[in-house]
Amino acid sequence: MSRLWPRTLSGRIAIILVVGMIASQLITGTVWYDARYGSVAEVPVRSGGARVADIVTLYDALPVSSRAAWTRSLGEGGVEIAPIVAPGNAMARKHPHPADTLLADVLRARFGEGRFVTRPVELRDEHGEPIGPVSVFFARMPFARLDVDAQLRDGSWVNVRLVGGQEGRDLRPGLAAADYFLRIYLVRLLAVVLLSFLAVRLAIRPLETLSAAAERLGRNLNAAPLDPKGPQEVRRAAQVFNLMQQRLLDSLRERARFLAAVSHDLRSPITRLRLRAERIEPPELRDRFRDELAEMEAMIAATLDFVSGSNVEEDRRQVDIDTLVRAVAEDAIEAGGRVDVAGTTAAQIWGYPRSLRRGLQNLIENAVRYGGGHATVTMDDVTRDGTPGIAISIADEGPGIPEDALALVFEPFYRVEGSRNRATGGTGLGLAIARTIAQAHHGDLALRNRATGGLEAVLWLPFSGTGDVSAT
16 A cells, blocks of 8 residues: 555645545535436326326226226226225335435325325336436436325225336436536546646645755755745745755854964964974984974865865856866876876856866876876766766876775765875865865766776766756
8 A cells, every 4th residue: 555655745645635535526426316316216206106196086086886997998008006905014215215205295295194105116227127326327218116005085095006207208318427427527536636736736846946955055055045935834934944054154154264263373383383393303303393293284274175165155157167177187287297188078067166176176186196196087978867967087097995995085084094195195185175066066076996907086067057056
């Protein structure tokens, strides 16, 4: 049963509305069923009851000597009338039947109360089959078999049995069935499904908007705030969401200000320590002390760099990726590295140019630093999950990274021991910053070891107009 239950809220609401409407329609449909049954029984029972009353009236008015001959002539017309000593049992149904009630009303109007006894009316279709809950919709020329005991003026009783027909009236069952199942169920069901879909979409759309905004916020805290419009509840939710975003931004800015203040306060004692280090003997100890101070300064600078890199605060615009990649590669070459660029792309990314440059610099500099001074950059248009984008591969010829550490290197300050260690100048923040920048563009950064040796970083970015970085 759980497999049949929709996973989406819109599907669940629609199912509840449709099933509830069908159940309600089945209940109210009994009213139409009673109306149809009344239409089937109306003419046969009413005309048959009137004939019974007419026959009893004429029979009562005839002289006793003439009744037998008249009764025989009626018998030739399908009417049975015979004197009885006393009325038989009514044999009422367990539940009141519209046909029985109608016959009793007709006879009561002619004879008054207490002068007749009726037995259950037998309604049959034109083939002589009893009319049931289903066949009532398909009967064309139904008839009714009536069995009535009536009291004469002298107190004696007679039993009359006859058949009442439609008097030539065709009930057109095809139209009746079509009207019942199409107008009562199908048309209403389609209307309910359509209206339910529209209502559910109106109700779910704010949730989808809020979900998309939450995803954008998770990738970029500077994403555009929600527009507080719509019903009061939706506006309130949007306002609370925007307030949460503003508080997060304020918290990050406060953290950045705090770290900047700490960095400023630390630089003074570090400067004093550096001056005092010049008087340390022997020279080997002095050099080690200088290295420790340099590393401390680098760590402080990297921490501030990571904080600012996690919070993109620049305007978005079109960025020519091909030009940007080649410019960053040229910078690395001028710094003494060897960088080969393969492939080309006409991709335009709507994003943050300084942040993209920074992320590419981190990746290319890492490849040059840990890959023996040589890196290869390849660009290729790649579609992921139906979204077109560009994949930028940066490969080196170094020792690579252990497989169990490929995910850990994205954690801030995590460094792989061995060849990729502190001695090379890394602080463990470059990859974390690069991935944060990629995610701010609804992109992704992945690492894998090459079969021929070395590490390959693949940066994928969606083209313009997609994800969080679409134009506003």
